[in-house]
Amino acid sequence: MAGETPQGDNMTGATTHRVVIVGAGFAGLAAARTLGNTGIDVTVIDRRNHNLFQPLLYQVATAALSPADISEPIRRTLGRFRNIKVMLAEVTGIDPSAKTVQLDHGASVPYDQLVIATGSEYNYFGHEDWRAWAPGLKTIHEARLIRQRLLLAFEKAELSQDSEEKKALLTSVIIGGGPTGVEMAGAIAELGRFMITRDFRKLEPDHMRVILIEAGPKILSAFPDNLVQYALRELEKTGVEVLTNLPVEAMTKDEVVAGSRRFRAGCIIWGAGVKASPAGRWLGIEGKAGGRIPVEPDLSVTGFPDIFAIGDTALGLAEDGKPLPALAQVAKQQGEYLGRALKEKLLDGKPVGPFHFQNRGNTAVIGRNAAIFDFGKWTLKGWFAWLLWAIVHVYLLVNFEKRLLVSIQWIWRYLTRQRGARLIDENAAAFVPSSTQRTET
Amino acid sequence: MAGETPQGDNMTGATTHRVVIVGAGFAGLAAARTLGNTGIDVTVIDRRNHNLFQPLLYQVATAALSPADISEPIRRTLGRFRNIKVMLAEVTGIDPSAKTVQLDHGASVPYDQLVIATGSEYNYFGHEDWRAWAPGLKTIHEARLIRQRLLLAFEKAELSQDSEEKKALLTSVIIGGGPTGVEMAGAIAELGRFMITRDFRKLEPDHMRVILIEAGPKILSAFPDNLVQYALRELEKTGVEVLTNLPVEAMTKDEVVAGSRRFRAGCIIWGAGVKASPAGRWLGIEGKAGGRIPVEPDLSVTGFPDIFAIGDTALGLAEDGKPLPALAQVAKQQGEYLGRALKEKLLDGKPVGPFHFQNRGNTAVIGRNAAIFDFGKWTLKGWFAWLLWAIVHVYLLVNFEKRLLVSIQWIWRYLTRQRGARLIDENAAAFVPSSTQRTET
Structure with a gap:
């Protein structure tokens, strides 16, 4: 046995x-x-x-x-x-x-x-209180929390009679212009537009805003300029507003203050450095x-x-x-x-040589049909980069079952634009983001 | 638009x-x-x-x-x-x-x-405090809570040095012998045996117990006797102990008292009437x-x-x-x-006749290759009933994507006995079962 x-x-x-x-x-x-x-x-x-x-x-x-x-x-x-x-x-x-x-x-x-x-x-750079309002994307718990807030903001907007409140609820603010921030911004814009067009009755696509805020002078700072320019164009097409040189100064449950501008938001996400x-x-x-x-x-x-x-x-x-x-x-x-x-x-008992890093290429996906790859000597962008991104990521999954399940869901989503996991968990009130999350003891 | x-x-x-x-x-x-x-x-x-x-x-x-x-x-x-x-x-x-x-x-x-x-x-029959120790199976939140407790009990048993505690942690008590109780007992026995054999180092299959407690004289009381007898035999084969005429009298976090017997348990589940x-x-x-x-x-x-x-x-x-x-x-x-x-x-403006219920058959699944169907005039049990159960339940799912995803996972599980969703959620401590769970307001 x-x-x-x-x-x-x-x-x-x-x-x-x-x-x-x-x-x-x-x-x-x-x-x-x-x-x-x-x-x-x-x-x-x-x-x-x-x-x-x-x-x-x-x-x-x-x-x-x-x-x-x-x-x-x-x-x-x-x-x-x-x-x-x-x-x-x-x-x-x-x-x-x-x-x-x-x-x-x-x-x-x-x-x-x-x-x-x-x-x-x-890294919340000393503002640990922001963690509760702007979860990052490191654990399943946080991902589920963000999904929850995003979907709930749309549900509340549908019920709201106040047009200012409606607009605020349909605004998502993503802080940090690295690959995670860019990926989240693109995905939220696609999800939001689809849901408004298909499933909601009292929301207008024009009311939705996705704002990507970066403290530094450019997003995707690890990538070469031609890819950054491409990403900016693609984000704009998807409806994402990119604001650079805008460090966040203050935050509450539903508002971000950056560079003397105030953004009311239904969902705030943190991706500004680890x-x-x-x-x-x-x-x-x-x-x-x-x-x-x-x-x-x-x-x-x-x-x-x-x-x-x-x-x-x-x-x-x-x-x-x-x-x-x-x-x-x-x-x-x-x-x-x-x-x-x-x-x-x-x-x-053999002696060991030093570690050498082999760069396999740096990538980020902006949205449907749009991704970038930086292989150091050459770069790739557009539809083919996006397909390569998808293939590589399916291949990197841990076993055949997961590869099959993810492939099917991606193909389904590509064809129908439907997203299968639009769940608001029941015990939302009990969701408390925390840096020291761990299992029950 | x-x-x-x-x-x-x-x-x-x-x-x-x-x-x-x-x-x-x-x-x-x-x-x-x-x-x-x-x-x-x-x-x-x-x-x-x-x-x-x-x-x-x-x-x-x-x-x-x-x-x-x-x-x-x-x-x-x-x-x-x-x-x-x-x-x-x-x-x-x-x-x-x-x-x-x-x-x-x-x-x-x-x-x-x-x-x-x-x-x-x-229905906790007046013992609302039991709800916290023995969640039922009505919402996603409760299902995730049960999954969590079950998996965590096995993890704790692996680390435990005390053999009595080990055995207690590996005991699951399911209260209520209706279809849900039977399905849970069968599934837990299969999952537990698989995990112990394959993934744990310090647990013995013999240490695991799955106990199904029913207050009345028989389990699956809505089914005819020949199917109940079959279910009992199948449950026994899977390693489930079925105890009838045993109303639960008291409960704590990790103990159930029924008919003057005490059962220490790592996971308690409620399925005793709605x-x-x-x-x-x-x-x-x-x-x-x-x-x-x-x-x-x-x-x-x-x-x-x-x-x-x-x-x-x-x-x-x-x-x-x-x-x-x-x-x-x-x-x-x-x-x-x-x-x-x-x-x-x-x-x-047409008048409407009364509602007539058409019985499409009552079913329960006991485990791998074993299910029962009661169509009133005739019954079905065994491997074929199990296959029919699987086909009917896939068919009843809401769309093609879900049917495909569930089918693939079932086939995968049938071939490998692996279960793909063995996740302990990070924020276990925040999980509070409650009868009035609802979304954040």
């Missing part, structure tokens, strides 16, 4: 190496998989039971996909590797001298090598850019040869000395590299 | 009849659809934005389907009928003399004919069996010729004088009948 197989039956070395991985996002999961079915005793700790495919989370927030389409239980992903143990728990600290990880329910887990892959969270998870504090070290933990070329934390940091929480450097961007592909490559490196070092 | 069509443009009669339907479940939606694209001005009011296909809700609770697979925005279903208006609001009262319906946000809606289709809720929604109180009339509103043969509420009650909330009588069961097929047929009757009466 599978359940009766004792731990570490398939150990090959004389000593059992214990690798503990904290966080099962792109980075942690890639590291764990690479260490799968080896003689190394691997423990993966996450405070959630599922891995989330964040690049498609904006589609959950805009009612196009269901949460389960883009998430997978960590146990299911790692279940086939008999040397990997999964724990649903929150890490509260690290003791580098005792070589243990502390968990919230009091237990501690010993390690020989520790991998920190705890990701990042949205900061690393507070894992650096566990080690008593100060993070650098955005709280990220500085790492050596082998991804070990500077000063802690047995502790590694990968993904958004790590501050790795590219060959040119610039920090690597906080992207899924960096996280995945670092996880795979580290898994391989640990295997070679621990099992074969 | 669609959004600019004024209300009632397509009216044919000289006078506009205003029909207000409260509740968009099986009954209300069937009535509304039948009145679609006529000269009657129809308003549908519901406190939720979606219609839920409740017969498959237990599959959401056991991680087999996503909420969006079995729910559809009411606006989307009714969007193509230009004479139907949808309002997301909670009804707080009815004024039969002024002929208006009061809404929670203060507005009132006038009607000429009123249809009450507000359904039913679980009562009608409190719509009877709005009319100042006492409901009869389970709070249901007595109706005449034309489904008008006794004493209120312009108010009709259909579905679970109505107490209709069969030809033999017995009350009609609270089933989806009764609700649907009553809704269709009433829609037709109102159309003929209001538009053509």
Whole structure:
């Protein structure tokens, strides 16, 4: 019986190496998989039971996909590797001298090598109170909260007799002009126009506004200018107003103040920059850019040869000395590299070369038939980029079932413009966004 | 532009009849659809934005389907009928003399004919405090809550060092031996066994218990004895313990006391009888069996010729004088009948004959390859009944997209035994079951 197989039956070395991985996002999961079915005793700790495919989370927030389409239980992903143990728990600290990880329910887990892959969270730049009014897009909970507010604002607008209130409810403000902000703005504009035309009786398409606010001089600042210009044109076509050089100064439940302008809104969304998870504090070290933990070329934390940091929480450097961007592909490559490196070092005693990031291309989708790709040497935009974006993202999903389900929903949506997941959850009042969301204990 | 069509443009009669339907479940939606694209001005009011296909809700609770697979925005279903208006609001009262319906946000809606289709809720027989520990299965919120508790109990059991606690966490108690209780018990047993064998390291299949408790002398009391015997055998094969003549006496967060026996449990589920929604109180009339509103043969509420009650909330009588069961097929047929009757009466001035219920067969599914059908004159059980059950339920889904999505997930599950929606929601602590859940105002 599978359940009766004792731990570490398939150990090959004389000593059992214990690798503990904290966080099962792109980075942690890639590291764990690479260490799968080896003689190394691997423990993966996450405070959630599922891995989330964040690049498609904006589609959950805009009612196009269901949460389960883009998430997978960590146990299911790692279940086939008999040397990997999964724990649903929150890490509260690290003791580098005792070589243990502390968990919230009091237990501690010993390690020989520790991998920190705890990701990042949205940065409200000191305005933590804004989090309640403008959720970011990092968890299923937040995506569902945004979906809820968006749909509820339209329902309230339909019932409203006051035309000013109606317009305010039909206004969505997205703060931050990075890929997530652009994707959300495009998707909200499409969803809103469709719903007004098809399903509502007392709303006019002209009453709807989608406003994308960026503090800096341009949106999609990581992309070359020709792609940014294209994105701006496409956003305008979809009906999105893009406002740059407009830092947000104040916010209430239904109003955003930026550059002395006031925007009443039915739904406010935050996408204005991320900061690393507070894992650096566990080690008593100060993070650098955005709280990220500085790492050596082998991804070990500077000063802690047995502790590694990968993904958004790590501050790795590219060959040119610039920090690597906080992207899924960096996280995945670092996880795979580290898994391989640990295997070679621990099992074969081989020395390990430094990590090299291979840029696979940076992408953002603006809306129906419109996406951009930046491959460094060349770029791609338009319908073909959009198709490539869709194919790549379906391919990156975790298994055949999810690929099939997402493909069908996308094809259905492409043909009918219908979005299948327009649900307002019943217990809306109980929805409280919080930076420290976790499972019941 | 669609959004600019004024209300009632397509009216044919000289006078506009205003029909207000409260509740968009099986009954209300069937009535509304039948009145679609006529000269009657129809308003549908519901406190939720979606219609839920409740017969498959237990599959959401056991991680087999996503909420969006079995729910559809009411606006989307009714969007193509230009004479139907949808309002997301909670009804707080009815004024039969002024002929208006009061809404929670203060507005009132006038009607000429009123249809009450507000359904039913679980009956805790005076123990409202049990609702928090043993959620029923009526809303998406409750299904997600049950899924959450079930999965979390297994996660906690994996971490527990105490073997008594481990066993308690792996015990599920289902109260009520009707179809919902049986379906839940079978599905939990299958899910649990699969997860323990495949994904957990420190749990034994023998530690898992699924206990189905029924206060009466037999489970599935609406079914003939040969089917009940079959169901009992199948439940036993799946590992479900069925205990009859055992009324629940007390309950805490993690313990059920019934017939002087104590059952510690990781998850408690309620399915022990329903009562009608409190719509009877709005009319100042006492409901009869389970709070249901007595109706005449034309489904008008006794004493209120312009108010009709259909579905679970109505107490209709069969030809033999017995009350009609609270089933989806009764609700649907009553809704269709009433829609037709109102159309003929209001538009053509025709008199309307009484409602006749046509029994299409009563069914319950016990597990993989096992279901029962009771068609009155003949019965069906086993693999073929299970296949028929699956085909019928896919067919009853609202559109082609949902049919395809559910079929794919079922085929996938049949082949792999994997369940795609094993998600523990992030904000578990905020999940509070409540009988008066509603959307944010």
